[in-house]
Amino acid sequence: MSEAAVEKALDQKMNTVPLKMIGKDVSVYYGEKRALFDVNLDIRENTVTALIGPSGCGKSTFLRTLNRMNDTIENCRVTGRITLDEDDIYDSSIDVVELRARVGMVFQKPNPFPKSIYENVSYGPRIHGLARTKADFDEIVETSLQKAGLWNEVKDRLQEPGTGLSGGQQQRLCIARAVAVSPEVILMDEPCSALDPIATAKVEELIHELRANFTIVIVTHSMQQAARVSQRTAMFHLGNLVEENDTDKMFTNPDDQRTQDYIMGRFG
Amino acid sequence: MSHPHITTAFDEELKYLTRRISEMGGLAEQMVADSVRALVNSDLALAQKVISDDAILDEAERQIGEKAIVTIAKRQPMAADLREIMGSIRIAADLERVGDLGKNTAKRVIAVAGSGIPRKLARGLEHLAELALVQLKEVLDVYASRSPEKAKSIRERDEEIDAIYTSLFRELLTYMMEDPRNITPCTHLLFCAKNIERIGDHATNIAETIYYMATGAQPQGERPKDDTTSTLGSVTD
Numbered sequence: 257m258s259e260a261a262v263e264k265a266l267d268q269k270m271n272t273v274p275l276k277m278i279g280k281d282v283s284v285y286y287g288e289k290r291a292l293f294d295v296n297l298d299i300r301e302n303t304v305t306a307l308i309g310p311s312g313c314g315k316s317t318f319l320r321t322l323n324r325m326n327d328t329i330e331n332c333r334v335t336g337r338i339t340l341d342e343d344d345i346y347d348s349s350i351d352v353v354e355l356r357a358r359v360g361m362v363f364q365k366p367n368p369f370p371k372s373i374y375e376n377v378s379y380g381p382r383i384h385g386l387a388r389t390k391a392d393f394d395e396i397v398e399t400s401l402q403k404a405g406l407w408n409e410v411k412d413r414l415q416e417p418g419t420g421l422s423g424g425q426q427q428r429l430c431i432a433r434a435v436a437v438s439p440e441v442i443l444m445d446e447p448c449s450a451l452d453p454i455a456t457a458k459v460e461e462l463i464h465e466l467r468a469n470f471t472i473v474i475v476t477h478s479m480q481q482a483a484r485v486s487q488r489t490a491m492f493h494l495g496n497l498v499e500e501n502d503t504d505k506m507f508t509n510p511d512d513q514r515t516q517d518y519i520m521g522r523f524g
Numbered sequence: 525m526s527h528p529h530i531t532t533a534f535d536e537e538l539k540y541l542t543r544r545i546s547e548m549g550g551l552a553e554q555m556v557a558d559s560v561r562a563l564v565n566s567d568l569a570l571a572q573k574v575i576s577d578d579a580i581l582d583e584a585e586r587q588i589g590e591k592a593i594v595t596i597a598k599r600q601p602m603a604a605d606l607r608e609i610m611g612s613i614r615i616a617a618d619l620e621r622v623g624d625l626g627k628n629t630a631k632r633v634i635a636v637a638g639s640g641i642p643r644k645l646a647r648g649l650e651h652l653a654e655l656a657l658v659q660l661k662e663v664l665d666v667y668a669s670r671s672p673e674k675a676k677s678i679r680e681r682d683e684e685i686d687a688i689y690t691s692l693f694r695e696l697l698t699y700m701m702e703d704p705r706n707i708t709p710c711t712h713l714l715f716c717a718k719n720i721e722r723i724g725d726h727a728t729n730i731a732e733t734i735y736y737m738a739t740g741a742q743p744q745g746e747r748p749k750d751d752t753t754s755t756l757g758s759v760t761d
Contacts, residue, residue, distance in 0.1 A: 479600075480600055507603060507606075508603060508740060509603060509604075509607075509739075509741070510603055516604060517526065517527055519602040519603055520526070520529070520603055520604060520605045521529055521530050521599075522530065523527040523530060
């Protein structure tokens with residue numbers, strides 16, 4: 257299928273796409289302070305969902321509930337229900353390590369391990385027991401780096417430290433690392449905020465390609481980026497989800513006045 | 525009403541576009557009124573003024589287009605802001621065309637002058653022009669108020685202009701059949717009538733653009749059409 261045909265098929269599928277994750281009445285408390293108020297947001301499969309809103313609106317908090325990254329924060333309490341496929345991810349039977357293999361994450365600042373490029377990518381598959389032989393690992397490393405659009409740039413120096421790469425390459429290495437454990441969902445928390453425009457464009461192109469195989473949720477402060485990479489957009493404000501819509505609609509004619517003011521850069 | 529932008533320079537740029545569009549509208553209106561007056565009174569000096577004024581309108585459209593492009597590049601506008609800027613480009617183009625139509629009518633003044641336009645025909649043209657001018661004036665008022673309801677009602681009124689144009693068309697054909705010497709002036713008048721009728725269409729376009737700017741949606745339903753001249757074969761049909 258040509259790229260245009262793939263695009264069209266994906267768009268047609270949009271309205272009937274199955275839901276990969278369902279957030280129901282999700283609230284988050286940091287001690288006494290409530291950071292999220294009964295958020296109901298569904299994440300569609302093979303779709304890029306962008307979370308936008310002013311600083312402190314709860315978008316990153318919501319993102320982190322999706323793979324229980326909030327568990328690492330003391331005093332943080334999550335109520336409501338979040339499911340991945342049919343599984344309640346806050347159920348006591350859920351293994352958090354396994355959950356985070358299914359729902360991977362890429363952070364704001366590229367954070368490769370202080371190890372070789374090869375080690376960075378093969379680490380996840382090794383701890384999750386996804387490969388045994390050297391050949392298996394080699395294959396995972398190569399395909400992951402290829403999916404992250406980094407293979408051609410690093411194939412001759414896989415043993416060099418990951419920290420020696422440029423910022424944009426490091427971020428793509430982190431994406432390769434996330435992809436290596438074959439997750440179903442990839443969470444990205446402002447993945448391009450530390451990158452220059454060219455590295456940003458490469459990561460955006462990558463997000464576009466990854467959509468075919470993964471479900472992606474991205475938090476971004478750049479409205480243009482949200483408009484470029486996502487198919488669905490959710491707008492948060494003061495811990496509330498104020499609007500969720502098709503991205504095309506959201507940036508041309510949003511329903512909510514707060515969304516309107518925010519994306520147009522007006523005083524709210 | 526929306527809040528002002530955090531960057532006030534952005535508000536200034538949008539205000540600039542609004543102000544220039546209003547100026548263009550005023551000038552276009554004046555040109556159309558003058559062109560018809562020049563035609564009816566065989567006033568060659570006035571016709572000449574309309575022809576030279578068109579350059580001002582063309583220049584204004586170019587400047588609005590440039591400002592819009594620069595604003596888009598600098599601000600990357602979203603939602604209502606983006607619609608506002610795109611709307612400005614479209615409305616400026618419509619107004620520029622209105623000016624061209626006025627200019628075209630003015631050019632024909634020389635050809636028609638001296639051939640003695642029958643009073644009745646002149647009245648018909650004046651009436652058509654009055655309606656088109658009212659339409660244009662109202663649409664410019666709606667541009668200032670951005671009322672989608674009013675924009676919609678203007679769009680629905682183009683019908684009247686079309687109906688008068690059709691009857692003028694028939695009348696001109698009658699004159700031509702009566703006396704072949706009428707053919708040259710009547711053909712010019714026919715073009716003038718068509719020009720004026722087109723102005724109504726541009727006013728309607730502008731109304732639709734304003735509706736889109738205000739709501740983000742296209743007005744629903746077909747535009748009413750009463751211009752049946754494209755199927756008129758002869759006066760006896």
